[in-house]
Amino acid sequence: MTTPATATAVALAASVRAGERSAVEVVEEHLARIAARESELHAFNHLMAGDARAAAARVDERVAAGEGLPLAGVPVALKDNLCTRGVPTTCSSRILEGWRPPYDATVVSRLQRAGAVVVGKTNLDEFAMGSSTENSAFGPTRNPHDPSRVPGGSSGGSAAAVAAGFASLALGSDTGGSIRQPAALCGVVGMKPTYGGVSRYGLIAFASSLDQVGPFASTVEDAAVLLEAIGGHDPRDSTSIPGGLPGVVDGLAAGVEGVRVGVARELIDGCDTDVRARVDAAAAALADAGAKVEDASLPSAVHGLSAYYLIAPAEASSNLARYDGVRYGLRVDGDDITEMYTRTRAAGFGAEVKRRIMLGTYALSAGYYDAYYGQAQRVRTLIIRDFERAYESFDVLLGATAPTVAFPFGAKSENPLSMYLSDVFTIPSNLAGHPAISVPYGTGADELPVGVQVLAPALGEPVLFRVAAALERSLT
Template identity: 80%
Template sequence: MSAADVPAGDTALGIAAAVRSGTRSAVEVVEEHLTAIAARDGELNAFNLVTADQARQAALAIDERVAAGEDPGPLAGVPVALKDNLCTRGVPTTCSSRILEGWRPPYDATVVERLVAAGAVVVGKTNLDEFAMGSSTENSAFGPTRNPHDPSRVPGGSSGGSAAAVAAGFAPVSLGSDTGGSIRQPAALCGVVGVKPTYGAVSRYGLVAFASSLDQVGPFARTVADAAAVLEVIGGHDPRDSTSIPRPAPSLVAELEAGVQGLRVGLVTELCEGEGIEPGVAARVDDAAAALEAAGATVDKVSVPAAVHGLSAYYLIAPAEASSNLARYDGVRYGLRVDAPTTGEMYDRTRTEGFGAEVKRRIMLGTYALSAGYYEAFYGKAQKVRTLIIRDFEAAYEQFDVLLSPTSPTTAFPLGAKTADPLAMYMNDVCTVPSSLAGHPAISVPFGTDESGLPVGVQVMAPALGEPVMFRVAAALEAAAPGRG
């Protein structure tokens, strides 16, 4: 399904308009989506938890407010699915890990508060690679999520549940988190829109931390306009996140019609012609560039030389930060405790039984990269490479307004294809990690399919706080995408 094929009444903006005007009830909308979930989530496993009763109550409250002449907000009655690493007060938040099974957070993440305040209706918590570490949603303690386009294939990851939920029509929009590509890559593999905002543009308060200098929350949607509408609601300064940029959320939906006339688009050589890019993916990126040119943009190749080192730097920095962040899971304050005669043994047994293999791998990789004697060689060097990547992007953005690349080197691969080879799995992130390391925004837009009919995503990157121009280009790509009816 191409984003542009979505009937207007099924989009978040279409639903909100109908609910606000009283022509459609929020209760009816939520029941339709709960029915879709009941019919197919047994097969796909997109959700760790469906909060059907709370969703019905929330929808009823929205309808009562409309009946009373109130406006419940810009996302009135819009069903939304939340990645299960976003804290929801009183509702289990597991990170798809045994170590947090059964934990009910005592507070809501800021993004959850803002969605609910805008009238959105939470329908459930979605599956992920444990603690957001993975690119296929196979590293989940609750079993893998499957791709709605072909259930024998992965949905991508780590936000695979949120991507699959939107692609399957379980919710028009969802939230994920992106540390090195965990929103964009599953969006590409599931044929939906996925946005990683500028670092600091969206509050991380209540997002369970993986790698704090990289983590960002962002939306999935079937249309670019819906993704823009959700980002307008969740974005903007939050005093509870000290890394939150002190400015309001930008206006995005109003930008979408501005077109791309005169914009300069750079095709990043290192990410378009790199090793492992499937021909069917590369061909769609070329088509996308041609479509932007036809719409009035100028397109040229550009080199971002340090981008080739992005994967190496990322897989030292992110595990290093993770090893520190995940030290908090010790069986003392929340989640799993495996009893033992002493506190030290309790720590060991709790962490050994509570974490899955990939989380252990990353914790050990990070602990090693930070350990005495290796810090300079690994972590220190990776931080310097990060500087080089930022400099190279700055040079590229002197010549170009946005940059273009594949989102993922491949389309959706079969379940189990890469689980025995962590390095092969990490290669999925080669096109997405450079902008993560730079803290820049990027969006994946569905743009046709490969020769097997599997969705391809094109990535549009922009400089820090460049979301408005990034969304203009995304809207132009969506309008030109193959399959538009």
């Protein structure tokens, strides 16, 4: 696939602010691209063409009135687990089909304030549980680089939307890699911020100690600008960091002279050789640019996958108890309330969501709590300690984002455990609450995109983005 010729978000916003192009014109160009290819790719659960045209016209008025909007007229796609007032928000689940939230997520309000134009709600694995979008109740999204392959997941629709030029930017959520893994498979930039750095007010909860909202973009600079637009303290989110995130845009060009980069063995082990070759190339490029590159290790990270697949389902089993047919969404009637609950949930949830709810319920149940959930929480401490030790010697860590390039539909969907292994390199950052970014770094097997992953300690976004920008420059 050739990437559609499209200006960066930064360039688009500058041209709209300068009056060289109207926001209406920009949104029409993107809607035309969507019309040409959406039926093939299915990036969106809900396209908002009419709302987008109206929003673009309002942006043009605000620009004419002299407002200095950082994302003036930039088309943005939203993962369909972010609440949009009056606009269907489904989490790709039958249980929420037709629901229209009575409020906007904070990140949505902030995007609108910055002058962005929302073009639609993107497909995901149901309730963000999956790594391929095959678990969507509304059918999978296809990878723009090869439509016979998955886009990754769970934010596969957002990654595909940016890769196909349907939107200049997109938002996703990342609980175990759900932004970074699809970004890697679709050849775009995807970033998970420090836990608490971006408001989750209006993000439909999956696993609350892990979930974070973050940006997709086609360049590192665009991702940085988007992060600054959505980040910062939000009194409506009790897990929001009081001081917000440090700025990231200003330092992008600072380079990596003297930056200490650790290539983490556990974030490479087991990946395909074509992916490994790109991580090696990235390490070499950073060394060429002046970074000090050495081997690093996170010994407990090998237990991260197991710990994650106990903790995340445990939290999900609690969060998803709210889908009971009482206040919103699907109801299947029964003779008494228990029968109504069990029928509603059986009809409304797909197989993977049911598996995780049951796994989580089991891990929290009497007699197993300490053996599973308690042990997983202790492993989480070990992984955090490993990171602390590594960051005594390094400013950032480098590894692969996903073990493979995009895989064909059906390759892993019959075996949940093999699908879970797609997240093995991304999970440790979620367990620790740290930021991490996937940067497209050339291609592997079948000319498909490969992403390399950069990790930093909590609030380490400035150095994370500096290194990511240096990697991007090294390709040109």
